Amino acid sequence: MDQRARPYRSVLYIPGSKDRALEKARGLPVDAIIFDLEDAVAPDEKVNARATLAAALEQGGYGNRMRIVRINGLDTQWGEADAKAAASMDCDAVLLPKVETTAQLDALVALIGDKPIWSMMETPRGMLNAAEIAAHPQLSGFVMGTNDLAKELQTRFRPDRLPMMAGLGLCLLAAKAEGIVVVDGVYNAFKDAEGLKVECDQGRDMGFDGKTLIHPAQVDVANAAFAPSEAEIDLAQRQIAAFEDCEASGQGVAVVDGKIVENLHVVTAREILAKADAIAALEG
Numbered sequence: 001m002d003q004r005a006r007p008y009r010s011v012l013y014i015p016g017s018k019d020r021a022l023e024k025a026r027g028l029p030v031d032a033i034i035f036d037l038e039d040a041v042a043p044d045e046k047v048n049a050r051a052t053l054a055a056a057l058e059q060g061g062y063g064n065r066m067r068i069v070r071i072n073g074l075d076t077q078w079g080e081a082d083a084k085a086a087a088s089m090d091c092d093a094v095l096l097p098k099v100e101t102t103a104q105l106d107a108l109v110a111l112i113g114d115k116p117i118w119s120m121m122e123t124p125r126g127m128l129n130a131a132e133i134a135a136h137p138q139l140s141g142f143v144m145g146t147n148d149l150a151k152e153l154q155t156r157f158r159p160d161r162l163p164m165m166a167g168l169g170l171c172l173l174a175a176k177a178e179g180i181v182v183v184d185g186v187y188n189a190f191k192d193a194e195g196l197k198v199e200c201d202q203g204r205d206m207g208f209d210g211k212t213l214i215h216p217a218q219v220d221v222a223n224a225a226f227a228p229s230e231a232e233i234d235l236a237q238r239q240i241a242a243f244e245d246c247e248a249s250g251q252g253v254a255v256v257d258g259k260i261v262e263n264l265h266v267v268t269a270r271e272i273l274a275k276a277d278a279i280a281a282l283e284g
């Protein structure tokens, strides 16, 4: 699949130590999986989790899903061995937690070679350096770590996420400027589908490509929220058709449903249709 068109509506964390969850994910309709060696794995299980995960990836069965391995930080006792192990795992990218500088990404590259890298954005310093981090030549995506961010900011969790908006916004700007993927943080209350939908809709409106998830029950909500709706697809088709008619008659502006449609709106309309096609291709 063309990496630029790949959907990232649902990005599920799976503890690398849990055989049952590693098996379950083979049948879940997620766009991407983060196989976790960091916070979802207890210290006593970290070394075994590396081998468990390598075996699960070697066995395969994850289909078209993007497979990302999150290692422990390189300043921890597990990080370097995780990175070396991940370099030879059958995965698509390696995700480094708590990235604050491009030097940390260079250190990862020195250990794993040319595999694509992703960056967890979850500290104030990381967010202040987001523009430089996003521009790293081997970086393909940002994952927001809103639990760590809340801890660092000493904020309370609020449904509107107001205390996080500056950090989320800086990372969105940096990711969009560099054309890399940017995926929103997790919603901890995994049995609260209504609250998850509100947060997914907010993330979608802000421009995130998708949401990180912690439980299979969250997948359908995220897939629906980050996919173009039937109404959006219908509007995009009508905007393109109306603009082409206008162009043919020598005019530069069309009107659809009482709103102007110019060249730039047609670009957005084509992106919506391309995303719908990419989702259909992934699901097919």
Ligand SMILES: CC(C)(COP(=O)(O)OP(=O)(O)OC[C@H]1O[C@@H](n2cnc3c(N)ncnc32)[C@H](O)[C@@H]1OP(=O)(O)O)[C@@H](O)C(=O)NCCC(=O)NCCSC(=O)C[C@H](O)C(=O)O
Pocket (backbone or CB within 6 Å): 012, 013, 014, 015, 020, 021, 022, 024, 025, 036, 039, 040, 120, 122, 144, 145, 146, 147, 148, 149, 185, 186, 190, 213, 214, 215, 216
């Ligand atoms: C939260 C959980 C501990 C709940 O697990 P459990 O009690 O097993 O839930 P259920 O009994 O409801 O599970 C039903 C079935 O689904 C499987 N399952 C559960 N979770 C997952 C999963 N994440 N991926 C795949 N499959 C999963 C169970 O095995 C059951 O299967 P079956 O027996 O066949 O019915 C658990 O969901 C969990 O551990 N979730 C992941 C937590 C995690 O990854 N945390 C770290 C990431 S969050 C983070 O760190 C973000 C960032 O860094 C930040 O700072 O914000």
Ligand SMILES: [Mg+2]
Pocket (backbone or CB within 6 Å): 039, 097, 120, 122, 145, 147, 148
């Ligand atoms: Mg974190």
